[in-house]
Structure formats: C-alpha cells, structure tokens
Amino acid sequence: xxxxxxxxxxxxxxxxxxxxxxxxxxxxxxxxxxxxxxxxxxxxxxxxxxxxxxxxxxxxxxxxxxxxxxxxxxxxxxxxxxxxxxxxxxxxxxxxxxxxxxxxxxxxxx
Amino acid sequence: xxxxxxxxxxxxxxxxxxxxxxxxxxxxxxxxxxxxxxxxxxxxxxxxxxxxxxxxxxxxxxxxxxxxxxxxxxxxxxxxxxxxxxxxxxxxxxxxxxxxxxxxxxxxxxxxxxxx
Numbered sequence: 001x002x003x004x005x006x007x008x009x010x011x012x013x014x015x016x017x018x019x020x021x022x023x024x025x026x027x028x029x030x031x032x033x034x035x036x037x038x039x040x041x042x043x044x045x046x047x048x049x050x051x052x053x054x055x056x057x058x059x060x061x062x063x064x065x066x067x068x069x070x071x072x073x074x075x076x077x078x079x080x081x082x083x084x085x086x087x088x089x090x091x092x093x094x095x096x097x098x099x100x101x102x103x104x105x106x107x108x109x110x
Numbered sequence: 111x112x113x114x115x116x117x118x119x120x121x122x123x124x125x126x127x128x129x130x131x132x133x134x135x136x137x138x139x140x141x142x143x144x145x146x147x148x149x150x151x152x153x154x155x156x157x158x159x160x161x162x163x164x165x166x167x168x169x170x171x172x173x174x175x176x177x178x179x180x181x182x183x184x185x186x187x188x189x190x191x192x193x194x195x196x197x198x199x200x201x202x203x204x205x206x207x208x209x210x211x212x213x214x215x216x217x218x219x220x221x222x223x224x225x226x
Contacts, residue, residue: 032213043116043203044154044217089153093213097144102153 002027002094006101009087013080013108021075021104023064023090031092033057033066033073038087038103047075047088080108113137114206116218123194124226131189131221133204139184140206144215145177148201160187194225 007022025033032051036044048057053068064075073090085108090101113136123129133143142161146154158174160166160181168174176198178190187206191198201222205215 034214036217041220041222043114043219044205046214046216049214096142097156097159098213098215100153103151105151 002031002092002099004090004092004099004101006088006090006104009103009105011104011106013106015082015108015110016079017108019075019077019080019084019106021088021090021106023073023075023101025071025073025090025092027071027092027094030068031094033064034091034093034098035062035064035073035075036089036091036100038089040086044089080106082108082110084108112208112216114140114204114216114218116202116204116221118221119219120222120224122224122226125195126193129191129194129223131191131202131204131223133187133189133206133218135185135206135208135216138206138208140187141184141209142207143181143187144205144207145179145187145189146203146205148203148220150201154203157189191223194223196225199223199225 003026034049035047037047038044048059050057050066056065062077087103087105089103091098115134117132145157157172158166158168160179166179181187203220205217
C-alpha cells in the first residue's frame with residue numbers, strides 16, 4: 001500500500017548548519033508530495049509541496065524536489081536557525097486523504 | 111488565508127464524561143474536514159473524514175459510536191468523544207480542505223485532551 005518513510009530523529013544541528021531530512025515514498029499513480037512542520041504544542045503548517053515529478057517546492061529557505069526515479073522528496077535547508085526547531089512531516093496524497101511519515105524532530109542549538 | 115481554528119485548545123475531563131471539540135474554517139468554506147489523533151512523538155493517525163451534510167467515513171479500527179463527528183455546515187465540524195476514558199487522552203487535530211484546493215489540507219492548532 002501507499003506509505004511514507006522518513007529518517008528517524010531526533011536530528012540535532014548547530015545554528016547555520018546544513019539540513020537534509022530524507023523522505024521516500026511508495027505509491028501507485030502520481031501523488032502530490034508535501035512537507036508539513038509542527039512547532040511545539042501546535043498543529044501542522046504546510047511548509048511546501050510539489051505536485052509532479054521534478055517539481056521543486058520551496059518556502060522559508062527550505063526546498064524539496066519531487067524525484068520520481070528515486071521515489072524521494074528530501075527536505076533541505078542551507079543554513080538552519082534555532083527557530084527551525086520543530087517536527088517535520090513528509091506526506092503524500094492519495095484520493096481523499098494524506099498519508100504521513102512518522103515525523104522527524106529537529107533541534108537546532110545556538 | 112486558509113485559517114482553521116479549534117476550540118478548546120486544552121480540556122481536562124473526568125472519566126465517563128463526554129467532550130466536544132470544534133473545528134472551524136475561518137475564511138473559507140470547507141467541503142471536507144478531517145480528524146486526526148496524535149500520540150506523543152508519533153505521527154498523525156487519520157480517524158475520520160467528514161463531508162458537509164453527510165455521514166463521516168471512519169478509518170478502520172476507529173469506533174464511530176465513541177468518536178461522534180458532525181459536519182453540519184461548511185465552516186464547522188465537531189468531534190465528540192463519548193464516555194471518555196484515560197486511554198482517550200491525546201492530541202486531536204482537525205484539518206480542512208476547500209473545493210478547488212485538491213489535496214492541500216489546512217490544519218487547526220490541535221486540542222489536547224486529558225481524561226482523569
């Protein structure tokens with residue numbers, strides 16, 4: 001069945017370090033792919049999305065490219081800030097709903 | 111735009127009582143709303159999908175008589191946890207999708223339920 005697998009956390013980085021959070025998926029058809037971010041005690045916010053192969057989603061310095069050949073949608077940022085500390089969820093769409101990965105906790109230290 | 115609110119944000123109740131959680135789309139009409147449950151440090155588990163004016167569709171393993179969902183208008187859906195027990199304590203999150211947004215869901219801030 002359709003599924004999303006993310007790298008396990010927690011990921012701890014120093015401020016200004018580079019970030020990559022791996023996400024791979026299994027799906028029939030051609031789903032849209034999403035990254036959501038959840039700050040402590042809050043709901044999820046859409047960070048970025050891509051709707052077709054080779055699309056690049058970007059927002060707030062984060063980027064992810066829809067790679068059909070490797071079924072991946074890795075999240076990247078060149079220089080993280082303390083305020084980026086949160087849990088990041090990769091998700092794919094199937095008709096009628098979203099399927100989420102297990103989430104990756106990111107902690108950025110000053 | 112696309113703001114979703116939930117009320118209350120926190121609720122503590124006694125075992126055996128019922129709790130109602132509201133989910134509202136503030137600036138758009140939500141033809142479909144979703145209810146999720148999230149355990150600490152885990153992913154979101156979809157509980158049910160509700161379309162305005164029709165019965166909710168529950169995911170496998172979710173008790174429909176336990177978790178009553180009503181989507182009475184295009185801006186409001188409610189989740190009622192009936193006869194709550196400590197194991198129902200969790201973080202409940204709703205999301206909404208409007209006609210034309212295709213797959214994008216907009217999430218509420220969540221409601222933390224603690225059953226004593």
